[in-house]
Amino acid sequence: MRAVLIDDELAVVENLKTLLSIYFPELEIVGVAHGVHEGIACIRKHQPDLVLLDVEMQDGTGFDLLAIYGELDFQLIFVTGHNAFAIKAFKYSALDYVLKPVDPDDLVTAINKAKTITDRTEIGIKVSSLVQNQEVQNQDKKIVLKDADNVYLVALRDIVRCESDANYTQFYLVDGRRLIISKTLKEYDAMFREQLFFRAHQSHLINLMHFDRYEKKEGGTVYMKDGSALPVAVRKKDQLLAALSQL
CATH class of the missing domain: 3.40.50.2300 (Response regulator)
Known part of the structure; x- marks a missing residue:
């Protein structure tokens, strides 16, 4: 070499x-x-x-x-x-x-x-x-994601949500694809913290650009524009409402 x-x-x-x-x-x-x-x-x-x-x-x-x-x-x-x-x-x-x-x-x-x-x-x-x-800001940025067979270049705005799966993270995209990446949700939470993403639950990281509504009853549920319904941790409720108020 x-x-x-x-x-x-x-x-x-x-x-x-x-x-x-x-x-x-x-x-x-x-x-x-x-x-x-x-x-x-x-x-x-x-x-x-x-x-x-x-x-x-x-x-x-x-x-x-x-x-x-x-x-x-x-x-x-x-x-x-x-x-x-x-x-x-x-x-x-x-x-x-x-x-x-x-x-x-x-x-x-x-x-x-x-x-x-x-x-x-x-x-x-x-x-x-x-x-x-280097030339764009926030949700116009793209991230490289790799699974066992492919390398993907994904715009942050096209990520609806991320879900923890042990030492893997499942990415749900606007086009309906689901990518399973061998990194933890904690890593992506830290990476996306300055973007419009919010850790609503230990197992769920959501893109607030795709937020639909928040239902207060039965412990709190966030609904995304793709139809998914996700739990909100009790200690995260006020933080979620504060984040939504900044949009």
Whole structure:
């Protein structure tokens, strides 16, 4: 595997070189760059299999680099500081990242995962969603969802609700599809918290864009526009009414 490192912090680059030489001696570092435009030139010159890409650099961001570069023909791992905005963007797009200062275990996990993904179409979908999401707000954003056989790019506005199923989450979409994804509802609750989603119950996360009505009797029930009826936890009633009043 041939790799290119793109980061404007020299200490980070040297640390990555050291870690890669220890844990992946078979990996060849064919190029190093310290900015967006230098990075693009480096990738085009060396045609790497893997790029470790910084998010914030002096002449732009890693997102800018991807938008300019176009269709990817390499695996990608972001290397970033504790940037909450960037981390959420990676999670929406199902792209791998490691935090600075780089933890060896996290780096090993990310690279081993990158080695297993050979489908360039999947990489393209993930990066496309990442780039597009930088230009839109809230429910216009899209999320990459993967099941055993497929990779989906789903707009948040097309998600009616999510339902917990042990360590899986069932997504109910406006077109009637149901996707079963191997992540917990807790993860998606945290991911969608700043959007128009509300955790009405331990097992149910609803998109308030598709809310129809709330029935107070018999403990409280929320009805969605797709006809589904879901329980509302007692401690969530006031929060739900407050959220609805903000729409």
